[in-house]
Amino acid sequence: MLHIYCPHCAEYREEEEFRPKGEAHIARPVAPEAASDEEWGTYLFFRKNPRGLHHELWYHAAGCRKFFNATRDTVSYQILETYKVGQKPSVVAGQSSNKGAAK
Amino acid sequence: MSDYAQMELNPRGAVKSESPLAMTRARVAQAASPQEARVLICEKAFLGHLVLRGNADDEAFRAGVERALGLALPLEMGPLSLDEARGISIQWMSPDEWLLIVPAGQEFAAEAALRGQLTGHYAVMNVSGGQTLLELSGPCVRELLMKCTPYDVHPRHFPVGKGVTSVFAKSSAVIRRVGEARWELVIRRSFADYLYSWILDAAEEFGVFVASGEAARSAARDAARELATEAR
Numbered sequence: 001m002l003h004i005y006c007p008h009c010a011e012y013r014e015e016e017e018f019r020p021k022g023e024a025h026i027a028r029p030v031a032p033e034a035a036s037d038e039e040w041g042t043y044l045f046f047r048k049n050p051r052g053l054h055h056e057l058w059y060h061a062a063g064c065r066k067f068f069n070a071t072r073d074t075v076s077y078q079i080l081e082t083y084k085v086g087q088k089p090s091v092v093a094g095q096s097s098n099k100g101a102a103k
Numbered sequence: 104m105s106d107y108a109q110m111e112l113n114p115r116g117a118v119k120s121e122s123p124l125a126m127t128r129a130r131v132a133q134a135a136s137p138q139e140a141r142v143l144i145c146e147k148a149f150l151g152h153l154v155l156r157g158n159a160d161d162e163a164f165r166a167g168v169e170r171a172l173g174l175a176l177p178l179e180m181g182p183l184s185l186d187e188a189r190g191i192s193i194q195w196m197s198p199d200e201w202l203l204i205v206p207a208g209q210e211f212a213a214e215a216a217l218r219g220q221l222t223g224h225y226a227v228m229n230v231s232g233g234q235t236l237l238e239l240s241g242p243c244v245r246e247l248l249m250k251c252t253p254y255d256v257h258p259r260h261f262p263v264g265k266g267v268t269s270v271f272a273k274s275s276a277v278i279r280r281v282g283e284a285r286w287e288l289v290i291r292r293s294f295a296d297y298l299y300s301w302i303l304d305a306a307e308e309f310g311v312f313v314a315s316g317e318a319a320r321s322a323a324r325d326a327a328r329e330l331a332t333e334a335r
């Protein structure tokens with residue numbers, strides 16, 4: 001089982017308490033009625049699905065019931081950091097930092 | 104005609120068969136007295152449960168809650184704001200949500216006091232009918248909890264005065280430690296019969312007794328003394 005740090009509870013919790021919610025940092029078109037079909041389709045359906053570092057949205061379902069972001073390596077499953085919605089990741093692709101690594 | 108394989112699905116005797124309603128007929132062996140039990144279960148029914156929502160960064164909100172209830176609003180996960188003498192507690196549930204528990208019959212007055220002190224964007228909901236509180240006491244409660252939740256209930260990680268929400272028996276519960284050997288579970292109404300059956304079943308091996316309030320309190324005092332002696 002993974003131990004995941006919830007930035008709201010400020011504590012490591014069991015994976016069983018969480019639900020993954022897919023890719024993070026997806027911006028909704030500001031004016032949906034003005035968006036082209038392609039823009040709207042990209043927003044709704046197209047995801048990066050990278051091999052390696054991935055910024056994801058997670059939900060602390062059995063705990064505080066808040067959403068937060070996690071940077072996870074999709075190859076090793078290692079969670080390198082978690083951070084609140086509205087914040088930027090400190091670990092990004094092409095950078096070798098292991099700051100804030102999960103246990 | 105096509106080939107088929109027919110199986111005897113009721114092994115009659117070789118394996119115990121259970122009807123889908125087996126749970127309603129389950130009988131857990133209970134200890135004859137609270138003294139013989141290592142786990143005591145006592146429901147504290149009809150307490151006032153209120154959910155409070157608001158902005159923790161707003162000083163007026165924090166001060167209003169404190170004026171209304173005479174207790175500080177806890178600003179982080181874990182430590183309960185607890186006044187045992189008055190039977191009032193506030194628990195952090197999420198960054199903008201708290202669970203307030205008051206003695207039976209005081210929920211209306213508590214809500215009115217909050218509404219009298221708070222202004223702006225906040226919410227108070229009386230959820231007393233939707234959940235109940237079980238008090239678990241005795242020297243084996245920690246072992247019982249270890250069978251029920253993935254949350255670490257070791258004293259190093261779960262000191263007296265801490266409260267969390269976690270997975271409990273594949274459902275969820277609020278778990279609070281209010282004394283050395285005294286714990287509280289806040290469980291939802293729709294899961295109450297399932298969780299109660301689960302807890303009784305899980306506690307059977309330790310010796311379990313379903314107690315009235317006073318029996319549970321005196322047993323908790325004995326258990327706390329016992330644990331203190333062991334620690335020495």
Ligand SMILES: [Zn+2]
Pocket residue numbers: 006007008009010060063064065066
């Ligand atoms: Zn959380």
